[in-house]
Amino acid sequence: MSVNKRVLHVFSSFEVGGSQRRFATYISHTNTNCEHMVYAMDGCYDAAKLVQNSKLSIADNINITKGNTRQAIKQIKQYLKTETPDLLVTYNWGATEWVMANVFSKICPVIHVQDGFGEDEQNTEKLTRRLMRMFAYRQCNTVVVPSKTLERIARRNWFLPEGEVSYIPNGIDIDRFICPEDIGFARSIGIDPDKPVIGIVAALRPEKNVGRLIEAFSKVEDEIDGAQLVIVGSGIGTSAMKMLAERVCKPGRVIFAGNMENPEKLLPSFDVFALSSDTEQMPLSVIEAMACALPIVSTDVGDISHMVSGQNAPYISGNNAESLADNLIQMLGSHEVSIRIGAANQAKAKEQFSLKTMIDAYDSLFTHHGKLAQD
Structure with a gap:
């Protein structure tokens, strides 16, 4: 036996x-x-x-x-x-x-x-x-x-x-992240689906440096009308991040959604997925965003520049708020380019990260x- x-x-x-x-x-x-x-x-x-x-x-x-x-x-x-x-x-x-x-x-x-x-x-x-x-x-x-x-x-x-x-x-289960946008759910946490949405899914720990993304977003919202930043996750840095957002960003533009067991409910509401970490290797959140056909803007850490499609790779650069803001503004500035990059990311996720x-x-x-x- x-x-x-x-x-x-x-x-x-x-x-x-x-x-x-x-x-x-x-x-x-x-x-x-x-x-x-x-x-x-x-x-x-x-x-x-x-x-x-x-x-x-x-x-x-x-x-x-x-x-x-x-x-x-x-x-x-x-x-x-x-x-x-x-x-x-x-x-x-x-x-x-x-x-x-x-x-x-x-x-x-x-x-x-x-x-x-x-x-x-x-x-x-x-x-x-x-x-x-x-x-x-x-x-x-x-x-x-x-x-x-x-x-x-x-x-x-x-x-x-x-x-x-x-x-x-x-x-990851690629099919789980190929789903339509749930506009009702997005509205329930304060998102305006008719305005550009930058999103991140990350534990609010120091090495994730979400503060860098908030600083970058304060520059993005001056250039992109109605831009919103949605932060999914929590951790020891939550209070500090909220205080930073209140200080450097416009009221109501940064939404803290907390932990979410099923991030695929919200990912389709994003226009761009962002990551601002000081250190990463092969983050699951990036693969999930790729499966959801999202373009990625990130600091150049770990394998991220090799994970994304070739078309997306130029937007994985630098390690400061300025380069993040510049790449986010460029990505949000061309809807056709971001859609094309998202489709290429999804194809690569299906091929390599099943x-x-x-x-x-x-x-x-x-x-x-x-x-x-x-x-």
Whole structure:
């Protein structure tokens, strides 16, 4: 009789962010015979509501000491020995202690998923973290990266051999985002569908630098009559962003829509999708906007300039409010060009960023690694 493989996924937080949304999408669509458990080190499990089936359980029977790495590693090691998962999957720097706990004991196989870096490493890796990653990640069975930029970093900075790095592009349910505009819903959150709409979907964290987009928009609204900025998402920066918008933008032009489980309800109301991050790799929000046939204007970070269509690439440039504003004004200034670019983006999303491709890749990875696969 076959036994289900038990896979433990560890996040620093299971808040509604890019890696958590991707994971929730995977769990909702995978058909493999695995039991998936998730542990959030900060106790936040908001993204669990995005899972559309009962394949996910919460591993809430552990309490790791905060602020004492040695004690935390000791507790993690004991937990892994007691629970004996068939596979441990860790996500980003915040879960590195779990990798370290498994390094010497080799309690179970480990896959590490690296989506990018936080605000404190947006320009360069901290030396101590780089050395830790170089040591810890080389002990993993494989390290998964969603972008070519990260793949280069994994090989150049962490000296991971080619066979230990798995490049898996993010994928989405493209058809879910090919839908008509819901004018009634747009009006319900304060949007005027007859006026130009710039939109962003992002957690309001420092590295997303939504303040840069608000500053850019203050210049756009002086040039584009009736322009509106819609911000979908929330986070620790919400209050500060609202204060900034009140100070530099015209009243009522910046709309804070909060978190939205189904962004496809609002994306068709956007004329342009904008991103103003200091650091990204392969953001799901950009793929979703592309699937919705939207043109993209963004800072030039991560893989974004390569993700979008060739026609859209010139609008992915710079890292300041001025270049963002200039590109937004150009894009909104020509409806025909923006429609053509949006159609090209949608075609590329269908071709390269499908959900099935991503699901198959993770299924293969999780099935191949693990104690049951090795027995």
